[in-house]
Amino acid sequence: MMRRLALIFLFCLSAFGAPASEWADTDAERVRQLQSRALSDDTAWMLLESLTTEVGARMPGTPGDALGVAWAKSRLNALGFDRVWTEPVTFPYWERNAESARLVQPRMQELAVTALGGSPGTGGALTAEVVHFEDLAALEAAAPAELAGKIAYIGKRMARSRDGSGYGETVPGRSRGPFVAASKGALALVIRSVGTDDDRLPHTGTMSTSEPGERVPSAAISNPDADILEGLLRRGPVSLELNLDCGFKGEATSYNVIGEFAGREGNGEFVAVGGHLDSWDLGTGAVDDGAGVAVTIAAARLVQQLPERPLRGVRVVLFANEEQGIYGAKAYAEKHAAELARHVLGAEADLGSGRIFRFRSRVAAEAEARVALLEQWLAPLRIPWQRDQPAWGGADFGQMRRLGMPVIDLNHDASQYFDLHHSANDTLDKVDPSDLQYNVAAYATLIYWAAETQVAFGPVAPSP
Numbered sequence: 379m380m381r382r383l384a385l386i387f388l389f390c391l392s393a394f395g396a397p398a399s400e401w402a403d404t405d406a407e408r409v410r411q412l413q414s415r416a417l418s419d420d421t422a423w424m425l426l427e428s429l430t431t432e433v434g435a436r437m438p439g440t441p442g443d444a445l446g447v448a449w450a451k452s453r454l455n456a457l458g459f460d461r462v463w464t465e466p467v468t469f470p471y472w473e474r475n476a477e478s479a480r481l482v483q484p485r486m487q488e489l490a491v492t493a494l495g496g497s498p499g500t501g502g503a504l505t506a507e508v509v510h511f512e513d514l515a516a517l518e519a520a521a522p523a524e525l526a527g528k529i530a531y532i533g534k535r536m537a538r539s540r541d542g543s544g545y546g547e548t549v550p551g552r553s554r555g556p557f558v559a560a561s562k563g564a565l566a567l568v569i570r571s572v573g574t575d576d577d578r579l580p581h582t583g584t585m586s587t588s589e590p591g592e593r594v595p596s597a598a599i600s601n602p603d604a605d606i607l608e609g610l611l612r613r614g615p616v617s618l619e620l621n622l623d624c625g626f627k628g629e630a631t632s633y634n635v636i637g638e639f640a641g642r643e644g645n646g647e648f649v650a651v652g653g654h655l656d657s658w659d660l661g662t663g664a665v666d667d668g669a670g671v672a673v674t675i676a677a678a679r680l681v682q683q684l685p686e687r688p689l690r691g692v693r694v695v696l697f698a699n700e701e702q703g704i705y706g707a708k709a710y711a712e713k714h715a716a717e718l719a720r721h722v723l724g725a726e727a728d729l730g731s732g733r734i735f736r737f738r739s740r741v742a743a744e745a746e747a748r749v750a751l752l753e754q755w756l757a758p759l760r761i762p763w764q765r766d767q768p769a770w771g772g773a774d775f776g777q778m779r780r781l782g783m784p785v786i787d788l789n790h791d792a793s794q795y796f797d798l799h800h801s802a803n804d805t806l807d808k809v810d811p812s813d814l815q816y817n818v819a820a821y822a823t824l825i826y827w828a829a830e831t832q833v834a835f836g837p838v839a840p841s842p
């Protein structure tokens with residue numbers, strides 16, 4: 379009886395889960411298989427566990443970064459990529475040695491602080507009065523006399539949202555604030571961390587690499603410490619002692635690590651996916667961007683394990699030094715500009731390990747019907763096409779998109795991401811293995827969709 383029930387149950391499953399009309403087409407059947415395999419595949423988790431345990435933090439130019447490059451090469455080879463190679467990327471080397479901050483007036487209070495990437499050191503302890511600004515615009519509007527000999531403080535708090543849009547609204551204080559503070563004669567800048575958590579852990583992150591002018595020593599304090607500082611500022615004058623031992627020290631070289639599977643057509647065209655291999659130094663770079671590295675490698679491999687390879691190839695690019703100025707992606711775009719046409723489509727994973735909840739597209743108008751098919755294929759994963767916003771390609775593949783590479787963005791749920799981002803809390807325990815599998819299913823679908831077709835997704839107009 380049980381067996382018969384089980385058979386009926388199985389029959390119902392196949393009847394509802396795979397109606398002949400929907401899965402009659404071979405492509406769709408393969409996509410269904412890919413998704414089903416991805417949801418039980420632990421390759422991405424094994425990669426991420428290995429990367430965060432054996433390598434750890436990968437700050438550009440450090441021994442950890444070099445270890446990460448060696449790790450990536452050996453993993454891509456071990457996973458059977460046809461060709462694995464590296465391309466050098468040179469950049470200014472920034473080091474962090476020590477950092478501390480404390481309130482000294484009206485009372486003593488140690489603060490959880492971290493220097494911003496690109497910050498000069500303070501040359502010993504620097505003590506000055508703090509001037510509060512709501513946001514960067516308020517600092518820009520300040521009269522220089524207000525800031526001479528003082529420490530500027532920007533208190534803007536990042537809002538939590540599923541699409542992570544609060545980051546773009548808050549991060550200018552970190553990227554441009556150090557230059558604006560310098561132009562006003564301030565001695566230093568302290569910001570409320572660009573993060574959504576209430577942990578006493580500050581979030582680092584780089585300042586602009588293109589802003590002209592001088593910069594002041596700059597640091598971020600944790601959200602709870604920012605609350606204490608603001609509470610005291612509401613009551614009267616506050617003085618802060620800041621001691622940052624950090625700064626630029628010559629140049630360093632790291633490497634973009636690239637792995638490629640050839641397509642069965644052999645015409646040199648490929649779908650480009652990837653993330654950035656470097657990370658900040660405070661955590662182990664699990665969600666930023668170990669997750670993106672692990673998911674795109676695992677998805678590319680899964681597609682190659684089909685009985686027959688797709689027409690076009692797949693290239694996985696693991697970019698060097700994204701965090702301190704997108705150096706790896708800029709070097710890649712410069713080196714590969716002439717082969718733009720071989721990059722039929724790009725997609726970057728660099729928004730943590732949350733489940734992908736929608737996608738955006740930037741392809742030629744003639745390819746939109748093909749994008750509608752992708753929406754159909756992603757429907758079982760509940761990933762709809764958001765038509766009113768074009769894809770941007772991510773910080774890294776954005777460099778190729780600017781030249782005209784078509785891109786798709788698979789948008790992760792970033793509700794929790796900015797609790798961890800660039801902080802000491804960016805560690806493996808925050809990652810749910812089943813979320814990685816889900817995201818591998820989405821990326822494998824995307825890769826197969828773009829690779830098993832002759833449709834030209836470009837040309838797309840170059841965009842800033």
Ligand SMILES: [Zn+2]
Binds near residue numbers: 654666667700728
């Ligand atoms: Zn990142």
